Amino acid sequence: MNVLVIGQNGREHALAVSYAKSKSVKKVIMTPGNGLTDFNSPKIKNYSTVAMMDFEAIIKVCKIEGIDLVDVGQDDIIAAGYVDKFERIGITAFGPTQKASQLEWDKKWARNFMVKYSLPIPKFKAFSSQKEAIDYVNKQADRLLFVKATGLAFGKGVIKATNKAEAIFAIEQMKNFGKSGGIFLIEEGLIGEEFSLFALCDGKNYQIISWAQDHKTIYDKDKGPNTGGVGSVAPAGVVTKKILKEVDRNILFPLMKGMQKEGRPYKGILYLGGMISKSGVKVIEFNARWGDPEAEVILPSIKTDYLKIAQSILSGKLRTLKIKIDNKVRVSVAGCSKGYPGDYSKVKDKEIIGLNKAMKLPGITVFGSSIERKGERFFVNGGRVFYIVGEGKNILDARKKAYRAMNLISIEGNNLHYRTDIGFRDVERMSSLRKQGSNYCIDSGSSSHR
Numbered sequence: 001m002n003v004l005v006i007g008q009n010g011r012e013h014a015l016a017v018s019y020a021k022s023k024s025v026k027k028v029i030m031t032p033g034n035g036l037t038d039f040n041s042p043k044i045k046n047y048s049t050v051a052m053m054d055f056e057a058i059i060k061v062c063k064i065e066g067i068d069l070v071d072v073g074q075d076d077i078i079a080a081g082y083v084d085k086f087e088r089i090g091i092t093a094f095g096p097t098q099k100a101s102q103l104e105w106d107k108k109w110a111r112n113f114m115v116k117y118s119l120p121i122p123k124f125k126a127f128s129s130q131k132e133a134i135d136y137v138n139k140q141a142d143r144l145l146f147v148k149a150t151g152l153a154f155g156k157g158v159i160k161a162t163n164k165a166e167a168i169f170a171i172e173q174m175k176n177f178g179k180s181g182g183i184f185l186i187e188e189g190l191i192g193e194e195f196s197l198f199a200l201c202d203g204k205n206y207q208i209i210s211w212a213q214d215h216k217t218i219y220d221k222d223k224g225p226n227t228g229g230v231g232s233v234a235p236a237g238v239v240t241k242k243i244l245k246e247v248d249r250n251i252l253f254p255l256m257k258g259m260q261k262e263g264r265p266y267k268g269i270l271y272l273g274g275m276i277s278k279s280g281v282k283v284i285e286f287n288a289r290w291g292d293p294e295a296e297v298i299l300p301s302i303k304t305d306y307l308k309i310a311q312s313i314l315s316g317k318l319r320t321l322k323i324k325i326d327n328k329v330r331v332s333v334a335g336c337s338k339g340y341p342g343d344y345s346k347v348k349d350k351e352i353i354g355l356n357k358a359m360k361l362p363g364i365t366v367f368g369s370s371i372e373r374k375g376e377r378f379f380v381n382g383g384r385v386f387y388i389v390g391e392g393k394n395i396l397d398a399r400k401k402a403y404r405a406m407n408l409i410s411i412e413g414n415n416l417h418y419r420t421d422i423g424f425r426d427v428e429r430m431s432s433l434r435k436q437g438s439n440y441c442i443d444s445g446s447s448s449h450r
């Protein structure tokens with residue numbers, strides 16, 4: 001089998017590696033891939049000039065390379081209906097249809113669906129008029145609110161407001177998101193701990209596969225502006241057996257039934273962004289794909305042939321597939337250009353030093369993102385440049401390995417930035433449990449309940 005993975009970031013690199021591990025896969029093609037995806041990976045080949053949105057050029061690549069399966073796993077192309085488009089021309093594509101992925105690309109539709117099928121969610125109201133939204137906010141007491149553009153907005157369409165003035169300012173920003181912000185939501189702010197949980201779905205059946213925690217802000221202790229995600233941990237210790245049961249019963253079961261009833265059976269990877277609040281688990285959002293950088297810490301833990309997983313989802317036979325996950329904890333740390341998520345233009349094209357050495361350390365995998373290769377040398381091509389993934393028997397071990405590797409890397413001119421506290425919640429949980437005299441250890445054996 002020949003597989004095509006569309007995309008260029010860490011998530012898509014991790015996906016390509018997962019497919020390449022399958023004995024049934026002869027080659028993995030990436031459009032466009034990045035400077036690390038085809039480095040020392042004999043099965044993976046990049047078409048680096050073929051842009052993700054250039055569907056016609058991608059079809060040509062499918063023909064040249066004899067592609068049997070396309071993995072459509074990136075937000076924009078899922079929303080653009082790539083799965084439907086490939087199927088229309090007779091190419092098998094793995095991912096949700098455009099109608100099923102409305103769960104991600106239309107927050108208003110998604111919230112209304114969740115109301116209809118009684119999923120636990122925060123209170124919300126949808127608006128298309130700025131004036132009506134401002135009147136609504138003015139009638140309320142100061143409290144935590146989230147103002148959200150309904151469409152995709154490069155991860156920037158959600159604005160947190162801690163009082164009325166901030167909420168009004170956020171409402172005024174919605175027009176900057178063009179069509180995506182034409183309709184927007186005002187939501188009650190939930191308080192609690194967040195997690196990302198992933199389920200494989202074949203339209204009818206589903207299996208929870210793993211759960212992670214993302215680190216969104218650029219600086220330690222969750223300070224600074226939000227990014228696309230600069231570090232992750234899996235499995236996340238906050239997700240207990242009790243939480244899993246609650247997610248299963250109150251969220252995934254009604255979701256799968258509801259999507260069937262709506263004539264939009266959900267096939268592919270489902271990502272639940274959840275909040276463990278005082279009144280139980282609530283849905284913050286659904287995404288129709290793997291998270292980035294959650295994929296980098298989950299995909300390597302899957303021991304079952306990934307092509308087999310994709311095929312059993314496509315044929316609606318997920319129920320009979322036994323999926324094996326290893327017992328390790330993984331921590332990913334993003335190596336970023338100094339300045340990201342603000343202006344980092346002066347870092348573009350600077351050389352990355354030490355990657356080769358870091359890649360050779362035991363328990364380390366490096367996934368590329370905005371990175372270019374010239375011969376054996378690597379150069380910066382964007383904000384989140386690469387991800388170091390450390391794997392170990394528990395959070396401390398995995399984290400130690402990831403940072404040992406990161407310490408070997410620099411970007412010319414002292415231009416590398418990374419967070420130094422990825423996984424801090426699980427580290428704190430572990431030390432507080434130890435203080436209480438428990439020998440509980442947040443490792444995959446005790447926290448994952450697999």
Ligand code: AMP
Nearest residue numbers: 122146158187188189190191273284285
């Ligand atoms: P989203 O793009 O919907 O994932 O929102 C981005 C981030 O905003 C989430 O990861 C949460 O940290 C936060 N967020 C969104 N909606 C809410 C909410 N209703 N309550 C609390 N936090 C929220």
Ligand code: GLY
Nearest residue numbers: 214229291292293
């Ligand atoms: N990690 C956040 C996302 O993939 O949307």
